[in-house]
Amino acid sequence: MLAKRKIHLVYGGGSLGLLGCVSTATHVGGSQVLGIIPTVLAKGNFAGKTVREELRVPTMQDRIWKMLNNFDVFIALPGGIGTLEENFQIASWAQLNIHHKLIGLLNVDGLFNKLLSFLDQAREENFIPQSARQIFISASTVEEMINKLEDFIYEPDPVAAQIDWSKESNSKKRKLDLSLHL
Numbered sequence: 001m002l003a004k005r006k007i008h009l010v011y012g013g014g015s016l017g018l019l020g021c022v023s024t025a026t027h028v029g030g031s032q033v034l035g036i037i038p039t040v041l042a043k044g045n046f047a048g049k050t051v052r053e054e055l056r057v058p059t060m061q062d063r064i065w066k067m068l069n070n071f072d073v074f075i076a077l078p079g080g081i082g083t084l085e086e087n088f089q090i091a092s093w094a095q096l097n098i099h100h101k102l103i104g105l106l107n108v109d110g111l112f113n114k115l116l117s118f119l120d121q122a123r124e125e126n127f128i129p130q131s132a133r134q135i136f137i138s139a140s141t142v143e144e145m146i147n148k149l150e151d152f153i154y155e156p157d158p159v160a161a162q163i164d165w166s167k168e169s170n171s172k173k174r175k176l177d178l179s180l181h182l
Contacts, residue, residue, distance in 0.1 A: 064086060
């Protein structure tokens with residue numbers, strides 16, 4: 001599906017599991033594939049051999065940062081703790097205005113239903129703003145996911161939009177505001 005629509009793949013490297021299948025199919029279909037993997041995982045062959053181009057990085061944090069700088073949309077396939085951790089790290093960075101990229105949850109057989117319900121409840125109870133909830137796009141098929149992502153219009157949080165992460169603005173001294181607003 002990705003190669004058919006001329007979509008390239010940036011993923012966490014390796015050839016095991018669902019992403020191994022997706023990376024192989026994308027490569028065979030003619031799209032570019034870039035696997036970004038920590039050196040320790042690549043050397044230990046814990047993840048299998050990366051399909052096509054591989055970029056090795058020192059840490060998992062470096063992996064996520066490099067992936068973020070090389071993709072337009074983060075799409076999560078069904079997975080475990082690492083998948084959830086990466087989803088929420090990408091989401092928290094979006095909430096902090098570090099990027100404006102969406103998170104697609106490929107909700108195969110309803111695997112992410114309870115996670116989506118949790119996010120909806122957290123939104124209803126004002127633990128997360130609508131701008132943070134909106135970036136999680138869910139679909140049960142790849143085609144539906146791609147269509148939803150292409151049609152989505154991002155609406156940044158007005159408060160977070162004021163955060164400037166450029167090196168110049170962050171090097172200036174700021175007064176720490178410790179006031180509590182209820």
